[in-house]
Amino acid sequence: xxxxxxxxxxxxxxxxSLRLSCAASGFIFDDxxxxxxxxxxxxxxxxxCLISWDGGTSYCADSVKGRFTISRDNSKxxxxxxxxxxxxxxxxxxxxxxxxxxxxxxYYFDSWGQGTLVTVSS
Amino acid sequence: xxxxxQSPATLSLSPGERAxxxxxxxQSVRSHLAWYQQKPAQAPRLLIYxxxxxxxxxxxxxxxxxxxxxxxxxxxxLEPEDFxxxxxxxxxxxxxxxxxxRLEIK
Numbered sequence: 001x002x003x004x005x006x007x008x009x010x011x012x013x014x015x016x017s018l019r020l021s022c023a024a025s026g027f028i029f030d031d032x033x034x035x036x037x038x039x040x041x042x043x044x045x046x047x048x049c050l051i052s053w054d055g056g057t058s059y060c061a062d063s064v065k066g067r068f069t070i071s072r073d074n075s076k077x078x079x080x081x082x083x084x085x086x087x088x089x090x091x092x093x094x095x096x097x098x099x100x101x102x103x104x105x106x107y108y109f110d111s112w113g114q115g116t117l118v119t120v121s122s
Numbered sequence: 123x124x125x126x127x128q129s130p131a132t133l134s135l136s137p138g139e140r141a142x143x144x145x146x147x148x149q150s151v152r153s154h155l156a157w158y159q160q161k162p163a164q165a166p167r168l169l170i171y172x173x174x175x176x177x178x179x180x181x182x183x184x185x186x187x188x189x190x191x192x193x194x195x196x197x198x199x200l201e202p203e204d205f206x207x208x209x210x211x212x213x214x215x216x217x218x219x220x221x222x223x224r225l226e227i228k
Contacts, residue, residue: 044209044219044220044221044222045158045166045209045211045219046219047216047217047218047219061216061217095165095166100168100171100177106213107213107217108156108168108171108211108213109158109166109168110168110177112165112166112167113165114164114165115165
C-alpha cells in the first residue's frame with residue numbers, strides 16, 4: 001500500500017523559511033515523479049511544484065517560483081520542499097502527492113499524504 | 123491561466139438519487155481533466171482522469187464525460203459515503219483546480 005507521510009509544518013514568520021519533508025513507502029519511489037499540492041484553510045487546492053523521478057527536472061507554480069525549491073533523495077525515499085521568503089498567503093495544508101503516470105509525469109495525483117500544516121503569521 | 127468553474131457550489135440530494143456535477147473551463151483543455159473527491163479531514167482521492175477513465179477501485183457508479191470546455195461527473199445512485207466535496211483539475215495548460223462542489227445529504 002502506498003504511504004506518504006509529510007512533516008515539518010510549523011508556525012513561521014513572514015519572510016522566514018521552512019523545510020517540509022515527505023517519507024514514502026509501499027512503492028518504488030524512484031519510479032515516480034512527485035508533487036507538492038497545498039490547500040489554504042477552508043479553500044480549494046493549488047498545485048505547488050513537481051520533480052521528476054531522478055530530480056533532474058522540476059517546475060513550480062508562478063506563485064512560489066524563486067522562493068520554493070523542490071528536491072528529493074531517492075536513497076531515503078524522501079521528498080522535500082524548501083520554502084523561503086514566506087508570505088501569509090503561503091499558509092495552508094501541504095500535501096505530498098504521487099504522479100499517476102510514474103516517471104513520465106502527467107500531473108494527475110493518484111496518491112496523497114495526510115498533509116502538514118504551515119501557518120505564516122507575525 | 124485556465125479557470126475552471128464548477129457548478130453548483132452545493133448540491134443537496136438524498137441517497138439513491140443521481141448526482142450531476144459540472145466543470146467548465148475558460149478555454150479548451152481537450153480531455154485533460156480529472157475529478158477528485160475530498161472528505162472532511164482527508165486528503166483528496168483521484169476518481170477520474172483524462173475526463174472519463176476511472177482510477178482503480180473507483181466504483182462504476184462514478185462516470186466522467188465531456189471534452190474541450192464542458193465536463194460532467196455523474197454519480198448514478200448516491201451511497202452515503204459519496205457525500206463529500208468534489209474538485210475538477212486540468213493539466214492541459216499548467217495545472218489548475220476548480221473551486222469545488224459540495225455534495226451534501228438532503
